[in-house]
Each structure stands twice: as structure tokens, then as C-alpha cells.
Amino acid sequence: MALRYIDRQLNIADYALSGFKRRVARNVVVVFIFALVIFMVASFSLTTTSLKQAAGRLLETVPDITVQKMSAGRQVNLTEDAVDKLENIFGIRSVRPRVWGYYFDENNGANYTVIGHPKLSEKSPLPGLGIDYLPEMQLDTVAENAVIGRGVRQSLELGSRRTFSLFRPDLTLKSFITAGAFGADTSMVTDDLIIMDLQAARDLFGLAPAEITDLLVDVANPLEIDNIADKIGERLQGVRVVTRERIAKTYRVAFGWRSGFGLACLFGAMAAFAIFAWDKATGLTPAQQREVAILKVVGWQTEDVITLRFWESIIISASALGLGYLGAWMHLLFFDGVLFRPVLLGWSVLKPPVSLIPVFSIGDLLIIFSLSVLPYLAATVIPAWHSAAIRPDSVI
Amino acid sequence: MILESWSIALLTCSAVTIIFGIVGAVTALQVLRYWDIGSDSERQIRLEEQIWLAATLVEFGLVVQIISAFIFIYAADYFATVLTGAMCAAGALSANYYGLPALGFKLTTIFLGTLWIILHKLDIGSEYFPFTRLKSFGLLVLLPLLASDALLVVLYLVNLEPEIITSCCGIIFGGEVTGGYSLFDYSSSTTILSLLAVSTVLLLAGSVFQLRVKSVSRTPLVLVGWLLTAGWVVFYLLSLVVITVLVSPYVYALPHHRCPFDLLQYPYVIIGLPLYLFLHGAVISGLGAAMASMVTWLNDADGLVDQFIRRAALLNIILTLLFLLVAGWQPFIYIVLGGQ
Amino acid sequence: MEKYYNRGGSNQVHALRGIDLTIDANETICIHGPSGSGKSTLLSILGGIIGPTIGSAVVGGKKLARLPDRFLTLYRREHIGFIFQRFQLIPELSVLENVTLPLLPLGVRPAQQKKRAMELLEKLEIDHRSDFPAAEISGGELQRAAVARALINDPSIIIADEPTAHLDTRLSEDFLSIMSDLKKLGKTIVIASHDPLVSESPVVDRCLYLRDGALAAAF
Numbered sequence: 001m002a003l004r005y006i007d008r009q010l011n012i013a014d015y016a017l018s019g020f021k022r023r024v025a026r027n028v029v030v031v032f033i034f035a036l037v038i039f040m041v042a043s044f045s046l047t048t049t050s051l052k053q054a055a056g057r058l059l060e061t062v063p064d065i066t067v068q069k070m071s072a073g074r075q076v077n078l079t080e081d082a083v084d085k086l087e088n089i090f091g092i093r094s095v096r097p098r099v100w101g102y103y104f105d106e107n108n109g110a111n112y113t114v115i116g117h118p119k120l121s122e123k124s125p126l127p128g129l130g131i132d133y134l135p136e137m138q139l140d141t142v143a144e145n146a147v148i149g150r151g152v153r154q155s156l157e158l159g160s161r162r163t164f165s166l167f168r169p170d171l172t173l174k175s176f177i178t179a180g181a182f183g184a185d186t187s188m189v190t191d192d193l194i195i196m197d198l199q200a201a202r203d204l205f206g207l208a209p210a211e212i213t214d215l216l217v218d219v220a221n222p223l224e225i226d227n228i229a230d231k232i233g234e235r236l237q238g239v240r241v242v243t244r245e246r247i248a249k250t251y252r253v254a255f256g257w258r259s260g261f262g263l264a265c266l267f268g269a270m271a272a273f274a275i276f277a278w279d280k281a282t283g284l285t286p287a288q289q290r291e292v293a294i295l296k297v298v299g300w301q302t303e304d305v306i307t308l309r310f311w312e313s314i315i316i317s318a319s320a321l322g323l324g325y326l327g328a329w330m331h332l333l334f335f336d337g338v339l340f341r342p343v344l345l346g347w348s349v350l351k352p353p354v355s356l357i358p359v360f361s362i363g364d365l366l367i368i369f370s371l372s373v374l375p376y377l378a379a380t381v382i383p384a385w386h387s388a389a390i391r392p393d394s395v396i
Numbered sequence: 397m398i399l400e401s402w403s404i405a406l407l408t409c410s411a412v413t414i415i416f417g418i419v420g421a422v423t424a425l426q427v428l429r430y431w432d433i434g435s436d437s438e439r440q441i442r443l444e445e446q447i448w449l450a451a452t453l454v455e456f457g458l459v460v461q462i463i464s465a466f467i468f469i470y471a472a473d474y475f476a477t478v479l480t481g482a483m484c485a486a487g488a489l490s491a492n493y494y495g496l497p498a499l500g501f502k503l504t505t506i507f508l509g510t511l512w513i514i515l516h517k518l519d520i521g522s523e524y525f526p527f528t529r530l531k532s533f534g535l536l537v538l539l540p541l542l543a544s545d546a547l548l549v550v551l552y553l554v555n556l557e558p559e560i561i562t563s564c565c566g567i568i569f570g571g572e573v574t575g576g577y578s579l580f581d582y583s584s585s586t587t588i589l590s591l592l593a594v595s596t597v598l599l600l601a602g603s604v605f606q607l608r609v610k611s612v613s614r615t616p617l618v619l620v621g622w623l624l625t626a627g628w629v630v631f632y633l634l635s636l637v638v639i640t641v642l643v644s645p646y647v648y649a650l651p652h653h654r655c656p657f658d659l660l661q662y663p664y665v666i667i668g669l670p671l672y673l674f675l676h677g678a679v680i681s682g683l684g685a686a687m688a689s690m691v692t693w694l695n696d697a698d699g700l701v702d703q704f705i706r707r708a709a710l711l712n713i714i715l716t717l718l719f720l721l722v723a724g725w726q727p728f729i730y731i732v733l734g735g736q
Numbered sequence: 737m738e739k740y741y742n743r744g745g746s747n748q749v750h751a752l753r754g755i756d757l758t759i760d761a762n763e764t765i766c767i768h769g770p771s772g773s774g775k776s777t778l779l780s781i782l783g784g785i786i787g788p789t790i791g792s793a794v795v796g797g798k799k800l801a802r803l804p805d806r807f808l809t810l811y812r813r814e815h816i817g818f819i820f821q822r823f824q825l826i827p828e829l830s831v832l833e834n835v836t837l838p839l840l841p842l843g844v845r846p847a848q849q850k851k852r853a854m855e856l857l858e859k860l861e862i863d864h865r866s867d868f869p870a871a872e873i874s875g876g877e878l879q880r881a882a883v884a885r886a887l888i889n890d891p892s893i894i895i896a897d898e899p900t901a902h903l904d905t906r907l908s909e910d911f912l913s914i915m916s917d918l919k920k921l922g923k924t925i926v927i928a929s930h931d932p933l934v935s936e937s938p939v940v941d942r943c944l945y946l947r948d949g950a951l952a953a954a955f
Contacts, residue, residue: 007844011844018833045401252478256400256401256478257397260400263401264399264404267404294826294837295837298838299838299841300838302448302805302806304840362470363470366463366467367401371404374460374463377456378412378415378416381416381452381456384452385448389449434802436743436788436789441805444804444805445805520806523803525804
């Protein structure tokens with residue numbers, strides 16, 4: 001019984017395929033438009049997933065806890081003695097002071113992110129950021145070591161030069177020499193980044209000797225992060241304690257709602273297509289009506305004709321899904337998702353060239369299916385029945 | 397969190413099922429009003445064609461509801477990553493009052509939709525279409541359930557707030573031992589298991605009884621049908637409790653990880669999927685046979701209903717035993733064989 | 737039996753009145769009558785396409801009263817082979833595909849389908865045209881293809897509605913020759929036709945005259 005059911009389905013599917021080929025011009029138009037809609041939905045979905053993954057990679061460089069001082073709702077500088085107040089909290093592996101800020105380059109309107117890191121002078125690796133250190137260079141003037149991102153190098157038009165200068169607040173120049181380069185795969189994080197020694201950063205921004213912008217705390221046991229964050233909040237007055245997980249959630253929610261918003265806008269396109277599909281399915285030509293009547297006279301049941309229409313819809317959906325998904329994949333792989341990135345990423349003067357890698361996930365496929373194939377199939381159900389309800393005696 | 401991709405996918409599924417439910421209900425009303433199988437009128441012929449429309453809508457709607465249920469669970473799993481405190485789908489679904497009831501309504505409509513299709517197949521097997529009016533009542537019952545499901549999903553999504561702390565499955569299903577509240581306030585696992593064992597034995601006995609349907613008269617068959625219906629509902633709920641509280645910790649090899657939903661995630665899906673398939677298959681075949689027994693009082697001139705009862709009862713016995721086998725496998729390995 | 741269309745309505749049509757008819761197995765009947773006399777309606781009822789309003793047709797022991805369409809179709813599949821006035825083949829499909837159409841919903845596998853169809857096409861001497869689209873074959877070949885399609889399920893009853901209306905004398909005689917062969921195979925044949933070639937053919941055992949939905953005396 002089950003075998004006969006399968007044979008019946010295969011026969012009807014085969015007939016549907018031959019019908020598809022017979023009316024290829026009409027069907028190709030439908031497939032093309034459908035594939036376009038799926039392409040948009042899939043691009044959105046794949047771009048979002050890819051960005052979430054990229055954000056995940058970014059978060060590997062963020063410490064477990066970041067402590068910042070707040071005053072009147074804005075971030076203000078701390079002093080280095082805050083380190084001592086935290087070091088004896090049980091469970092903290094290390095507390096590092098940091099100076100960071102934005103340097104505005106008037107020549108080209110670019111903002112660089114400057115981070116002063118105590119470890120740079122030791123030439124030890126920074127968490128999550130591989131640095132390829134360059135050989136030491138002898139210079140006539142005093143120059144600080146700095147590691148700069150690719151975007152900064154291009155913006156400063158360094159070419160093969162290793163030295164550059166930046167202005168202090170009092171408009172005096174501070175000289176730097178590039179001590180190394182970031183790994184290529186960190187471009188999303190490092191493109192606009194300059195890392196230098198802590199004291200050098202203080203000097204560049206004109207900060208007082210013991211001033212820092214925030215504290216980076218690493219915790220021994222990840223399960224204790226929230227507890228330790230609470231304790232830090234109790235020990236230091238007026239601080240904002242941000243955990244990595246909190247940042248991760250914020251990214252997920254941001255991408256999530258942006259993606260949902262974009263999809264909601266695409267919904268209009270999908271709805272229009274569903275109406276188009278309904279219209280196409282409802283308008284049977286006299287030849288098609290005759291065909292159904294003949295089928296019924298020679299012994300096809302109403303349910304057989306409905307099954308036929310169902311298979312026709314499946315063939316169109318499967319073709320469109322394949323084309324649309326493939327197109328979205330290529331859009332991401334070869335064109336970096338250029339169509340929808342602005343919606344998801346927002347704008348900045350120096351846009352990091354994020355390399356988006358499409359990720360295959362069942363969840364994404366389910367979403368794409370529900371937002372494209374499902375409405376299409378739903379739109380064709382009633383017209384399918386309608387066409388199957390043609391009376392056989394109409395052909396007599 | 398209504399603007400998440402998962403949310404929009406869920407809402408799309410709900411919209412489709414509601415529209416289908418409304419169209420189905422409209423045809424149901426017409427059938428209830430005008431149906432006359434002996435008549436030759438245009439209207440009667442049109443109504444007979446509309447039965448196919450209703451059947452197609454229910455079949456398609458059922459597939460959509462099943463997909464929607466899977467989406468709901470995977471969505472909850474995703475939401476768990478943005479909700480504070482939730483570590484898996486169970487926590488995400490408990491983040492507000494609407495999550496678990498929404499899932500409950502979804503599963504109910506899936507069961508009822510499947511039973512409707514079984515009834516439809518039995519109906520069209522007879523020249524007299526004896527169950528058409530009953531089917532139409534069924535459609536009128538399905539619509540409010542679908543609407544409730546959709547409403548609860550919307551309320552769930554709208555009331556999901558990432559800032560509000562929710563609980564994880566260890567707390568929800570843990571009971572007094574872990575210091576939290578428990579959704580399943582049971583006294584001991586022995587009680588639950590005993591109840592399950594007793595109900596399984598009774599239900600299997602009922603199925604064996606139904607195997608001999610040809611030699612049984614109508615009234616006892618109908619009575620057994622009613623009893624089995626109630627019995628299978630109880631069995632289903634008990635099984636869910638047992639899976640959550642007793643079986644899943646052995647599958648995860650973690651005493652406090654009591655999540656019925658993670659069984660559908662890799663790598664546990666190898667056990668989880670057959671487990672749930674066998675459970676739902678057993679319950680649906682059991683309910684199907686029970687329902688068919690109940691409707692024999694309406695008509696079975698063709699013997700088709702009897703044939704179905706026997707087949708469904710046999711399938712039910714096989715699936716129930718398979719379910720018990722899969723459910724007991726991991727606990728058996730730990731308790732009897734001493735672990736992996 | 738009686739057949740009404742739109743019974744009780746203002747546009748009621750009494751298509752068949754008091755039809756009292758017996759057709760024996762293996763008999764070949766011709767139904768004769770002017771346009772609008774109810775020939776097509778009578779054939780449709782006998783062929784299980786529609787049901788009667790009052791009364792019933794009993795065919796091979798099976799009562800065709802007011803049955804749901806599903807059961808009429810099942811009956812049609814098993815017992816009836818229909819040949820239409822304009823043959824009603826699907827023009828874009830090949831002859832083979834047209835002939836095997838009735839087999840598809842039965843779950844017959846493609847190899848079996850081809851085997852059964854080619855056997856019939858060989859007997860009807862159009863096997864060499866099996867892969868040609870129906871739109872590209874001649875009138876006589878269309879006729880034979882239509883007969884093949886009607887016979888693919890090995891029905892016991894053949895019903896033909898004005899089968900020679902669009903054929904010349906030679907092709908009409910060809911058709912009658914095929915009917916004669918089918919008669920020898922034990923089929924029951926009902927032909928509705930104006931054509932004197934048919935009504936006066938030795939193949940036909942009995943001719944019935946239908947006028948205004950009622951049967952006149954047989955001749």
C-alpha cells in the first residue's frame with residue numbers, strides 16, 4: 001500500500017514536470033520572480049547569521065569584564081590606583097589598566113581608535129589579536145612603537161614607510177614607528193586601530209600621569225563573571241561594569257531586530273508575490289481546463305488533480321529556492337552582501353572591510369522556507385482545488 | 397522580540413493556518429446547513445467538491461503547524477541566548493506566561509488535525525460519507541484552537557524582554573531538591589513510573605481488545621473508545637513528564653539538565669527524534685483507533701472502519717513498545733549496566 | 737431513470753424522462769437522435785460521469801445511483817472506456833503519454849505503463865507514432881490513439897460519443913472494424929451517433945431512438 005502510494009506520487013510528479021516543460025515560458029517567469037524574492041530574504045538571513053558570527057569573533061578580543069567610570073551619564077577617566085582596589089577580589093586572574101580614545105585625522109576626516117596597552121612594550125601577544133612584529137629600526141628621533149591596522153595605513157598614505165606622526169592636543173607632533181601588523185583575519189576589529197604603549201597613549205591624548213580610561217578584568221572561572229562584576233560594582237563607586245556576555249547579547253539583539261525589521265519590509269514583496277502567484281494559479285486557460293476535464297474523465301480523482309497542482313508548485317518552489325539561495329550565497333561570498341550590509345551594520349566614515357562568510361544552518365533554511373516557500377504554497381492551495389473541481393462532463 | 401526573523405517566520409505560519417482555518421470553517425458551516433447526500437442538486441454536488449477543499453486545507457495546515465512547532469522550539473532555543481538566565485528552550489519558553497501554553501495549543505491542534513484527516517479518510521471510503529457532519533463540527537472546533545495558538549504566540553513574542561531574568565530547565569523541572577520551584581511537583585519518581593506503567597499496560601490491553609474488533613459488538617467498542625481516548629491523553633502527559641524529569645538527565649549524563657527540548661538538538665537528536673516520533677506515533681495511532689471505535693455507532697456498513705481500527709491498534713502496540721524501548725535505553729545503561 | 741438539471745429552479749431542464757433500458761453483456765447498441773435529445777446525458781450516466789436524479793443504472797451488478805463523484809470515478813476507472821467526439825487527446829503530449837494517462841494515478845510503474853500501451857498501439861497499428869505529439873498525427877491515427885486510451889484499463893464497457901462525426905467514410909469504416917474486433921473480445925459497446933454508416937452497420941445489434949429525453953421504440 002505504501003509502495004503504491006509512492007508510485008502514484010512519483011507518476012503524478014513526473015506528469016507535473018512534463019507540464020512544467022510544456023508551459024516553460026510562463027513557469028520560468030514565475031520561477032525567476034520567486035527566486036528574486038527568495039534571494040532577498042536569504043541574503044538578509046545569511047548576512048545576519050554571518051555578521052553574528054563575525055561579532056562572535058570580535059568578542060574574543062574583549063576581556064571578561066570592562067570597568068568604566070561614569071559621571072553625569074558620561075564616561076570619565078579613572079586613576080590607576082583603582083587596580084589595587086580590585087586585585088584582591090577572589091577569582092580575578094588579572095586587572096589591566098587601559099587608555100583608549102579616538103584620534104580625529106583632520107587631513108582626511110578619519111577617526112582612528114587608539115588603544116594604549118601596557119603589554120605592547122613587552123611585545124607579548126594581545127588576547128585575540130595576532131600581531132606580526134617587524135624588525136627593530138634605528139632612527140634619529142625618538143619614536144614610539146605602534147601597531148596599526150590596514151585602514152589606518154591606507155588613510156595615512158604610508159606606502160612602504162614605517163614612520164608617521166600624530167598631533168597632541170597642544171598641536172605638537174608625536175612620532176611613531178610601526179612595530180608590527182595585525183593578522184589579516186582580524187580586519188573587522190583592527191582596521192581603524194592603533195595600538196601603542198600605555199604611556200604613549202597618555203602622552204598623545206594629554207592625560208595626567210596616572211589617568212586611565214578603563215580597567216580590563218580577566219576572571220579565572222567563567223561561571224563567576226557575573227558575581228565578580230557585582231563585587232566590583234560594590235568596591236568602586238560610580239562605575240559601569242560591562243561583561244562580555246552582556247555585549248554579546250546586545251549585538252545579538254541589535255542584529256536580531258535589524259534583521260527582523262528588514263525582513264518585515266521584505267514582507268511586502270513576499271505578499272505581492274503571493275498575490276501574483278494566486279492570480280497565476282487561478283487563471284486557467286481553456287486548454288488547461290480541458291486538460292483537467294480529460295484527466296477526470298479518464299479516471300483521475302479530484303485529489304489526484306490537487307496532488308498534480310501541488311507537485312507543480314513544489315517544482316516551482318524548489319527551483320526558485322535553489323536559485324535564490326545560491327544567489328544569496330554568492331552575493332555574500334563574492335560581493336560581501338553589499339545590498340543589505342548598510343541596514344545591518346550602520347554607517348561610519350572608515351568602514352571596516354568585513355569579510356562575510358556565509359554559514360549554512362538548518363535554522364536559516366527554516367526561516368527562509370517559512371517566509372518564502374510557505375506563503376507561495378499557501379497561495380496556490382485554493383486555486384489548486386478550484387482547478388481540480390472542474391466537472392468531467394464539461395468535456396462531453 | 398517581535399522583529400526577530402524567527403518571530404516573523406512564526407507569525408507567517410500562524411497567519412497561514414488562521415486563514416485556512418477560516419476558509420475551512422466557512423465550508424463547514426455550509427455543509428452543516430445544506431448537506432444532503434441523497435440529493436442531486438447543484439448545491440450538493442458543489443458541497444461534495446468543497447469537502448476536498450476542506451481536506452486539502454487541513455492537510456496543508458497540519459504540515460504548517462508541525463513546521464511551526466519545530467520553528468517555535470528552535471526559536472526558543474535562539475531566544476535563550478538573549479534572555480538572561482535562560483540556558484535553553486525550556487527557560488526561554490518560561491520567560492513569560494504565554495510560551496508553554498502556546499506550545500500546548502500547537503501540539504493540540506496537531507493532534508486534532510491528524511485525527512481529522514483520519515476521520516476524513518474513513519469518511520470518503522464509504523459511498524454515504526457518514527462522517528461529514530462530524531468532520532464539519534471538527535473544523536469549527538479547530539478554528540478557535542488555531543486562533544488561540546496564534547494569539548498566544550503573539551503575546552509570547554511581544555512580552556519577551558531580554559532584560560527580565562528567567563529560569564533554566566534545572567530550576568523549572570528540578571523540584572525541591574535543587575532549591576527552586578518545579579513545574580512538575582511530583583512526590584517521587586516511583587509514583588510517576590508506576591502510573592506510567594499501569595497506564596501503558598491498560599492501554600496496550602485496550603489495543604489488543606481492538607485487534608479483535610470484528611468479534612466485538614458496538615456498545616463495548618464505543619465505550620472502550622472513550623476510555624482509551626482519555627487514557628492516551630493521560631499517557632502522553634505522563635510520558636512528557638517522564639522524558640523531562642527521568643529520561644533526559646540520563647541522555648545528557650547530567651543530573652540537573654532536565655530539558656525536553658535539547659533532546660532535539662545535536663548530538664542528542666539521535667535519541668530525541670526517534671523518542672518523540674515513537675511517542676507521538678503511538679499516541680496518534682492510539683487516539684485514531686479510539687476515535688474510530690467511537691464513530692462506529694454512526695456507520696460502518698463497508699467494514700472500512702473495522703479494518704482501520706485493527707491496523708491502527710497493531711501499529712499502536714508496535715510504536716508504544718518502541719517508545720518504551722528508546723525511553724528506557726539510556727537509564728538502563730546507567731542503572732543496570734553501570735554507565736557508559 | 738430520470739435526469740433533471742437545476743431541479744426545482746426556474747432554469748430546470750428535464751434531460752431524461754422515464755428511461756427504461758436493458759443492455760446485455762457483449763451487446764452493441766447505437767443511440768440515435770437529434771441534437772438536444774439527451775444522448776450525451778444518457779452516455780454520461782452510463783459512463784459514470786454524472787448520476788441520475790431519480791432511479792438508477794445498474795451496471796455489471798453495480799448500482800449507479802446518486803453516488804459521490806469519487807465513487808463514480810472509481811467505477812469509471814475499472815469498467816468504462818470513453819471515446820469522445822473530438823477524441824480529446826492532449827495535443828502537446830505524445831501518443832504514448834496520452835494513452836498511459838489513465839494509469840498514472842493507479843501507481844502503475846513507467847515500464848509497465850509503456851508495455852501495456854505499446855501492446856495496444858501495436859494491435860491498432862500506430863505503434864510507430866507512439867512518440868509523436870498528438871497535435872502532429874492524422875485524424876485516423878488520433879482515432880486509434882483515442883481507442884487505445886479507452887482500452888488501457890481493459891474496461892468491459894466501451895462508450896463512444898459521435899465517434900465518426902469528423903471522419904471520412906474510409907476512417908469511419910476503420911472505426912467500425914475496430915469495434916467489431918472489440919465485440920469479439922466480449923466488450924459491451926454503446927455508440928451515440930447520427931451516422932447511418934454506424935446505425936446500419938452489421939456490428940450494431942440494436943438501435944435506440946431518443947427524442948426529447950425519452951426513448952422511442954427500438955429498431
